[in-house]
Amino acid sequence: GDSVTQTEGLVTLTKGLPVMLNCTYQTTYSPFLFWYVQHLNEAPKLLLKSSTDNKRTEHQGFYATLHKSSSSFHLQKSSVQLSDSALYFCALSGTGSFNKLTFGAGTRLAVCP
Template sequence: GDSVTQTEGLVTLTEGLPVMLNCTYQTIYSNPFLFWYVQHLNESPRLLLKSFTDNKRTEHQGFHATLHKSSSSFHLQKSSAQLSDSALYYCALGATGGNNKLTFGQGTVLSVIP
């Protein structure tokens, strides 16, 4: 079945440094849809950005990601971390099997410190 791997459970960064959260996926479908959801403390997850176009950069709220089908990756990046970026980040894979199923990775906690 589909799977999503986020290799880092916790990333701790100093404010102002660049952010990169890794996401790789496995699917049998040739046209996957990839998402990043962010969940701040005591809040619900909300969509940060999404993509289904190969090699096209997607940006939102200072974050960006590029879907690379050749390497099955969808890493999340930001040029300069802010304290308010501290949250749990989920990478998710959409399957086209007809059930709107989203497969989530284990999540990466980003902790930005002063």
């Protein structure tokens, strides 16, 4: 079946530094990848979703590129802010069902002053 791996459970950074949150996936079908963000005591919401292979997508200063050759969709930002502190989930829609998402375990990003 489909699976998503996020290797970091917690990433702690100082404000203004760049960040990359890792996401790799497994599926036997053509993948659609998503990043969802969940702030404390809130519901998850979509941050951005993949486009075509090797094309970068951006939203609110975050960006990610789907690389089918390495089965990856890492999330990046050039300069994190305090308000970026949240839980970030990578999600995959593959295996013949565009409407069924498989989520990774999540990475908590903590940004310090």
